[in-house]
Amino acid sequence: MYKGDSHVHSRFSADSKEKLENIFEKAVELGLDEITITDHMDFADREEDDLFVFDIDEYVKTLNTYKQKYKDKLIIKIGVEVGIQPHLYKRYEPVLKANCWDFIIGSSHSVDHMDVGYNDIYLKYKTKNEVHRRYFETILENLDIYHDISVYGHLDFIRRYGGGVHSDHKIIDLELHKELIDKILKKLISKNIGIEINTSGIRYGVGDFHPCREILARYKELGGKIITIGSDAHRAEDIAKDFGEAKELLKSLGYKYFCTFTNRKLEFKEL
Ligand SMILES: [Zn+2]
Numbered sequence: 001m002y003k004g005d006s007h008v009h010s011r012f013s014a015d016s017k018e019k020l021e022n023i024f025e026k027a028v029e030l031g032l033d034e035i036t037i038t039d040h041m042d043f044a045d046r047e048e049d050d051l052f053v054f055d056i057d058e059y060v061k062t063l064n065t066y067k068q069k070y071k072d073k074l075i076i077k078i079g080v081e082v083g084i085q086p087h088l089y090k091r092y093e094p095v096l097k098a099n100c101w102d103f104i105i106g107s108s109h110s111v112d113h114m115d116v117g118y119n120d121i122y123l124k125y126k127t128k129n130e131v132h133r134r135y136f137e138t139i140l141e142n143l144d145i146y147h148d149i150s151v152y153g154h155l156d157f158i159r160r161y162g163g164g165v166h167s168d169h170k171i172i173d174l175e176l177h178k179e180l181i182d183k184i185l186k187k188l189i190s191k192n193i194g195i196e197i198n199t200s201g202i203r204y205g206v207g208d209f210h211p212c213r214e215i216l217a218r219y220k221e222l223g224g225k226i227i228t229i230g231s232d233a234h235r236a237e238d239i240a241k242d243f244g245e246a247k248e249l250l251k252s253l254g255y256k257y258f259c260t261f262t263n264r265k266l267e268f269k270e271l
């Protein structure tokens with residue numbers, strides 16, 4: 001059975017200290033066939049405020065050196081996770097058009113200029129349901145503007161945060177947001193953009209994967225087929241965490257394949 005982790009951060013991400021060497025050694029130890037490094041590129045509104053950025057040339061050069069070094073043991077792929085917002089498209093355009101990527105994850109980490117990891121957004125949108133609605137609306141807005149992403153990252157990431165202001169933030173009212181979530185899933189399918197099953201939700205105590213199983217089931221029901229599996233590890237020890245459970249869940253929902261990407265082209269692998 002083919003084994004890969006499509007979402008891993010290294011020291012090139014501002015929120016990780018992990019050395020690439022440790023990541024690749026761990027991947028080999030786990031018997032993975034491939035690993036995709038997807039470091040953070042999150043542009044701020046103003047260039048001088050950018051924190052989550054890295055030097056693409058240095059990144060690609062470094063990863064290519066490791067590719068050579070590990071060529072007999074592990075397939076190393078070059079990815080990026082872009083933290084997109086509608087008003088930032090112009091800044092992202094050259095990154096998205098660069099031809100160095102195997103895989104691009106587009107993610108919502110910020111909504112209306114506010115990082116969802118901080119309280120501002122939960123104070124602005126008074127209730128949990130309002131924050132969740134605005135989060136999903138932003139995904140839809142992003143999908144009207146951004147075309148060059150391979151998958152949308154952790155689709156219901158907003159569940160992780162907001163506990164300081166709203167209780168019950170980990171539960172999405174799926175009935176209330178059904179129409180909006182359906183619109184997102186249908187738009188993704190029509191644009192050939194996939195989703196990922198991101199296992200970090202389990203480690204962070206959110207109670208399920210990102211997105212939750214109901215959304216994964218709905219994506220399948222609507223005809224969605226493109227799904228990658230990622231740990232979102234920021235430390236080598238979290239690589240491929242809870243993948244057994246993730247694969248079992250996908251199979252139980254009727255999925256037969258997961259996807260990997262090379263030079264932005266997708267390939268289906270048996271689950
Ligand atoms: Zn992310």
Ligand SMILES: [Zn+2]
Binds near residue numbers: 007009081232
């Ligand atoms: Zn990530």
